[in-house]
Amino acid sequence: MTVLARTEADTHYTVTLAEPDDFVFWREAARGLVQCAVPPERVGWVEPGGSGDLFATALAPENGALPAPPADAPDVRASKRFLTVARGAALHSDPQRFALLYRLLWRLQDNPRLMEDKSDGDVRYAEDLSKSVRRDSHKMHAFVRFREVEEDDGGTRYVAWFEPDHHILRANAGFFKRRFANMRWSILTPRSCIHWDGERMTQSPPASRKDAPDGDPTEELWRSYYASIFNPARLKVGAMMSEMPKKYWKNMPEAQLIPEMIAAAQSREAQMVDAGAIDHAPQPATLEALRCAIGTCSHCPISALGGEAVAGEGPRGAPLMILGEQPGDQEDVAGRPFVGPAGQLLDEYLIQAGIERERAYVTNAVKHFKFAQRGKRRIHQTPNAKEIDSCRWWVEAERAIVKPKLILALGASAARSVLGKTVSVTAARGAPIALPDGSELWVTVHPSYLLRLDGDARAEQAKLFAQDLSEVAKRIAMLG
Amino acid sequence: MDSLSTLEKLEILADAAKYDASCASSGTAKKNSLGGKGIGSTEGMGICHAYAPDGRCISLLKILLTNHCIFDCHYCVNRKSSNVRRARFSPWEVADLTISFYRRNYIEGLFLSSGIVKSSNHTMEQMVEAARILREEHDFRGYIHLKTIPEADPELVYQAGLYADRVSINVELPTDSGLSRLAPDKNARQIEGAMGKVKSDIVEAKDAKKRFKNAPRFAPAGQSTQMIVGADAATDADIVGKASRLYDGFRLRRVYYSAFSPIPDASAVLPLKRPPLIREHRLYQSDWLMRFYGYRANEVIQATEKDGNLPLDIDPKLAWALKFREQFPLDVNRAPREQLLRVPGLGVTAVNRIIAARRHRSLRLDDVGKLTVSIAKVRPFICATDWRPTALTDRADLRNLLAPRQEQLELFAA
Structure with missing residues (x-):
């Protein structure tokens, strides 16, 4: 109580800071005041540009005439946590911050662990100030x-x-x-x-x-990066606004694009979906429904050539599915798969191998005839990977209905349609490839390949083709 | 192709990179450019320099070196059979662009990924070259994240780790069958082999660094990976299980989940619908439970419903608590930290505050309310000096009381 005796009981002190962020000055002043036992109600803190302390005007001694701490004054105690929080909170624009910090420092002398009590009003207030300063600093580093x-x-x-x-x-x-x-x-x-x-x-x-300068040529690159890295399919404006509030936008070159990007997002997303979509209808459940649905498919550019889609044929539950590449000129006219020259050749080899075509489901990887018009003739064109992949949806629907135990793919396009990747027919032929649904795939050449060969080469390939088919026949017999 | 301007290339190659979720720049070694000839710093905490309207942070210049690719993965917009415009940056162009963005404080650094041109090794070489130019020619000390190619020569992957802060290899899909169906050119074993190699290189480099001051740094921000959610039939249980194995087996810093987005020119084998954002969010929450809340993977899996997926209307922690009600209520004044972390509505910060505050006094419900965001969610699961939930914890309709309103969710829940 000796300390109290030396300061007059009703003197009100005002401390004026030279800079609003001068924590070191505040710390020195506050230490002295605590040592002189000046309670928080009798100290006012004024920052440059601030309105001052209402109570202090009449009573305050001249600035700088703060009481000198007595020589025997006890050390001022402050926890580490207090210093961390106070360093941050001192930078806040709240005019009450220095008074608050002084009050906390004062209370810390009696209760050194005060800062641990997060349910205390002053502690929470200071923590909040410090937190918003931290956030502001972080946003400054960022923006x-x-x-x-x-x-x-x-x-x-x-x-x-x-x-x-x-x-x-x-x-x-x-x-x-x-x-x-x-x-x-x-x-x-x-x-x-x-x-x-x-x-x-x-x-x-x-x-x-x-x-400040009003532009920089690199900003154009940055803006285009900002617009391109945005994925319109996942609009989450709330998440953006909470991290990058509007008040910052005016000084960020990329932010002027935001309203437009949000407005265009839904239509861009719809475009993204449309660009790749067949339709979202569930896969047809019967072969009849499938046949109808295939007729209306216009997903890939081949359908625009004017041919008719050719559906597969064969019984539901057929143990064997024979998958060709695409309908040819005669198939397109007849509306049935494998009826042209290649189909007739296939029939011969099937009979030779002992496979009944009527018991198999015969279809193509691509449902429309892709051709180039040369005068009156329509010349076959090989479908590209994208077209095969679009049509894969139909093949999968057919597989789901027919549930074959074995799929015989004729040629690389057919193999791609089943596997999703291009494989080499020469490397893949002659052995089964297990499929995820439990069935198996056998790959061989397309019969039209034989039609294009002559002489010895044809004889050799014909032998291999016949061999592949007889392996398949054996395998089907084994699978029952 | 060279007739494209830098601006056009940037548009194409940033657009192609946007399906990668990661953009983190945190957790690396501290660096600064004081006293050097270079530029840049990393101070531990990552910085998000901007946010896009998709809510994602933009911290790094995230681009592909090229979107030409010899692979044909169905979920990827850059696959060989896709009809997108193609472009290609040279390593120097990437480095110069990174530096000019960095000088203007747009970014923390570079996240470079690439489609595969010519061969895996050639592509990896080009990516490493871009990182080398940044580090050696520009003396760049900011953040570099390189996506490495599992099929590339391990020596090249090692080089990447020497220049980069973080390296990552995408596992892409949670199940091997999904991978072989949708990414026929990739091989799960090869991916995990490459991750294992990176893990042992990181461990070795850390160990060397402890003993020799000048030992080279190797990927100081560790390695991460990404999984696509919703492109195949994998359930949340599969995904959480896989993530946990990856965390344990390869000491990954992060496993990112990316809700499968409809991509332009998509392959027909994929679902074309809104990305399952809520599901992605729930998976990230479960990831947090494992990383910060002490849940084991099998406990998170216990929170899934009969179909193996996490409920979409409530978070996984609440789902777990509702299933294991016999473990509640917990006394906030006595329960140990690891148990308090299991109370729905109490985060790590709130638990720390409760533990600090209860040293001073016994907490009443009101005190707990001051330390948390919302007491309503917490109340049924705790006791305080003036509060017992009595029958509340066991009420059959507790889930309905705590779940947020349904209508809001439906839009995105698909």
Whole structure:
């Protein structure tokens, strides 16, 4: 109580800070006041530009005439956590912050573990201040946008205009120095400005937006990056707004695109879906429904050539599915698969191998005839991977209904339709390939390949083809 | 192809990279450019320099070196059989673009991925070259994330780790059967083999760093991976199980989930519908439960419903608590930390606060309310000095009381 006796009971002190972010000055002043046992109600804190302390005007002694702490005053105690929180909270724009921190410091002398009590009002208030300063600093690291300008000596300087909520500029100068140590840069704000020339940091009075450069050619690249990296199929505007509130947008070159991007997102997504969609209808459940549905397919460009879709034929539950490439000229006219020259050749070999075509389901990987018109003739064109993949949806529907135990793919297009990737027929033939649904795939050449060969080559290939078919016949007999 | 301008190439190659979820720049070694000739810093915490309207953070310049690809993976917009415009950057172009963005404080660094041109080795070489130019020619000290190609020579993958902060290899799909169906050119065993190699390289480099000051750094931000959700039939239980095996087996920093998005020029084997964003969100929540809340994978799987998927209307922690009600209520004044972490509505921060505050006094319900976001969700599962939930914990309709309103969800739940 000796300390109290030395300060007058009703004296009201006012401390004026030279800079609004001067934590070190506050700490020294507050330490002295605690040592003199001046309770929080009798201290006012004034920052430059602030309105001062209403109670202090008449009673305060001259500024700078704070009482000198007595020599035997006890040390002032403050926990580590308090110092961390106070360093942050001191930068907040709340005019009450210094009074709050002093009150906490005062209370800490009696209760050194006060900061651990997060349900205490003062503690929570200070933590909140410190948290919003931390957030503001973090947003400054993130959202400062430099623009390149040429200086008089021919060098370049990177200049940014930023509007922080709190007095965080000086406290964050180090971050930019460590990052851009070899660049000349300036950050202009309405509170103050800092400049780095590669060696020294300097400070200058507040600036306005007009002092900052108004563009940079690289911004066009950046904006196009921003627009391209956005996935319109997953619009989550709320998530963006909470992390990048609108108040920052005006100083970010990319943000002007946002309203347009949001507005266009739904139609872009619909386009993305349409561009790849067959239709979203569930796969047909019967072969009859499938036949009807195939007739209306216009998913790939082949359907626009004017041919009719050719559905497969054969019984539901057939143990063998024979998959060709696509209908040819005669198949397109007849509306049935494998009735042209290649089909007739296939029939011969099937009979030879002892496979009854009527008991198999015969179809094609691609349902329309792809051709190029040469005068009156329609010349066969091989379907490309994209077309085979589009049509795969139909083949899968057929497989789901027929449930064959064995699929015989004639040629590389048919194999792709089943496997989803292109395989070499020569490498894949002669052995079964297990499929995920439990069935198996056998790959061989397309009979039209034999039609294109002559002499010895044809004889050799015919032998291999016959051999493949007889293997398949044996396998089917085994599978029952 | 060279007639494309940088702007056009950037558009094509950024557009092609947008299906990769990761953009993290955190958790690497501290670096700065003080006293050097270079530029850049990393200070541990990642920085999101912008957010796109899809809610994703833009921290890195995320581009492909090229979107030409010899592979034919069905879920990928860049697959060989897709009809997209193709473009290609040179390693120098990538490095220059990274530096000019970095100088303006747009980004934390580079995330470079690529389609496969010519061969896996050739592509990997080009990617490593871009990273080398950044590190050696520009003395760049910011963040680099390289996607590595599992089929490439291990020596090249090792090089990538020396330049990059983080390397990643995508497992792509949660099940091997999904992978062989949708990514026929990829091989699950090869992917895991490459991840195993990266893991042992990281461990070795860390160990060397402890003993020799000048030992080279190898991927100080570790390795991560990505799985696509909703392109195949895998259930949440499959996915969580797979993620847990990856975390344990390869010490991954992160497993990213990416809801399968409809892609332009999609393959016909894929579902074409809105990406299952809520499902992705629930998977990330379950990921958090495993990483920060001490749940084991089989416990998360216990929270799934009969179809093997996590409920979409409530979060997995609440789902777990509702299934195991006999473990509640917990006394906030006595229960150990690891049990409090299981109370729905209490996060790690709230639990830490409760533990700090209860050293000073016995907590009443009101005190707990001040330490958490919402007391309504917490109440049925805790006791405080003035509060017992009595019958509330066991009420049959508790789920309905706690679940958010349904109508809001339906739009996205598909």
